[in-house]
Amino acid sequence: MRHTILLSLYLAAFWLANSGHYSALMLSLGVISIALVVFIAHRMDVIDHEAQPLHLTLKLPAYFAWLIKEIFVSNLLVVKHIWLGNKSISPVFMTITASQKTELGKVIYANSISLTPGTVTVNIEGDKFLVHALLTQSIKDLESGDMDRRVTQLEN
Amino acid sequence: MDAFIHISSSLFLLIGSFLCLSGGIGILRFPDFYTRMHAVGVTETLATAMILIGLILYNPDFLVDVKLVIILLMTLFISPTAGHALANAAMLNDKMQKDDNKQNSEVKSSTS
Amino acid sequence: MLIAATLAILVVMIMAIMRVFIGPTLYDRVLAVNMFGTKTVLLISLLGFVMGRPEFLDIAIVYSLINFISVIGVLRYSDHFIFKQSGQSKK
Structure with a gap:
């Protein structure tokens, strides 16, 4: 679970750094894409094993x-x-x-x-x-x- | 201060271009595959880093700087992986060709 | 200085293309294509600043990822279908 939260935070930072647009529509699209990526990572079962070596x-x-x-x-x-x-x-x-x-x-x-x-x-x-x-x-x-x-x- | 930043950015770009050109000459000049790989290694580590640092100094916009840093990190993470995969494939191919030649010569010597 | 650096990168790309054509083995060509790709990333980001449009950097990021995947893809292909005669072939 800790790794999942960390991954979401990293992805959010990455998205914000790459976008540069901060309207409500853009932010909601960003949240949806982050959720999708985290979901796919869960299904592939790569999360919690291969994450940032803390x-x-x-x-x-x-x-x-x-x-x-x-x-x-x-x-x-x-x-x-x-x-x-x-x-x-x-x-x-x-x-x-x-x-x-x-x-x-x-x-x-x-x-x-x-x-x-x-x-x-x-x-x-x-x-x-x-x-x-x-x-x-x-x-x-x-x-x-x-x-x-x-x-x-x-x-x- | 502005002039200082401008000059140092130009300096970084100049060094980067020189290292890039050296790598390009290396890839044409060196005798075999593995040595050429080292020449490419030069252009992918320090030359790329120098040119991107020059660009970071050149422009003041924060978001653009973040993107340049992302490109730099990506290049530094990708280049050893690609280089290792390439070297490994080349080595396996060499080994296979050697075995093939050995077999061929054995066949030839047994038939003659 | 930006334009000088761009020209230098273009010269290096021409050198890489020459290595792609004179070979001699398949792996030399893949190596040169990989180098060409990484230099393209640098060229795109330099051109973005020369033209005053740093939005080009997004394209550079995507290009560096595609370049990596294409090299790994070619090598996977050569793992499965062995190029035994790559030293002699004139393709």
Whole structure:
């Protein structure tokens, strides 16, 4: 029930931000569409299982700040190597081990790897991630486990 | 203050355009599929973010800013998912082709 | 500056289209089409400001969602009907 109310609130905020018209007719149409979406979500049975992970919300901003810094640095690295040309890159496939226990933690870790340019998660089997990297150096950075440790901290 | 905001918005747009062009050159220049994917990654994370931040600074209307932030968040959530799906499909295809070639060569060696 | 950024995005889109045509594998083409789509989203939002009509942003939001779904759709299709000869085909 708590998740249902939260979903309705999110949808209402989204609708208000996108509309910009606040006449009675428009607002009632908005209420009807929100009710319809919540009803469909109930029928699909996705609500109450896959909702906003409440216990993570407080720790997320610090992690996001760190991730944005990381994205910035790796972007500049990849752009540098684009201009330096094909001889300067060393593409490599490598398997790395993730230490997260829950699926959510693994998903956050894999998405963070894919989001930083220069490394892409290609396949996941259990806790082994197959990662393709543009540079051997960036896979070394991943293996040193800084990102892994931060995601595991986030999870607990 | 107005001039400062205007200049910083232009600066963000300029950096974003440069990163975008670098990504475009990367997709033409890199030798194989996986490396090209990294070039596309550049244009989808930092370049998009820079251009949209430039637009947010450029216009003062609050509702329009909210829409720009929604576009930015959506791009950042979508791009790793699409990239992972694409890489996974390409890898499966590569593996299958390798197996096929092996089978073919085995057949050939057994018949010859 | 807005117009310069728009031109830069257009150039990048032309580069992506070139990659779509020269291939060589199916996945290169899907990747380039995906990039073309995300650049279209940026182009629409920039053009909205160039023309002074920020209402274009709604279209940009919808376009980014459609782009994502189309890429996933093509990949689902390639999962079910395997393109074994995609390296050699000249389609």
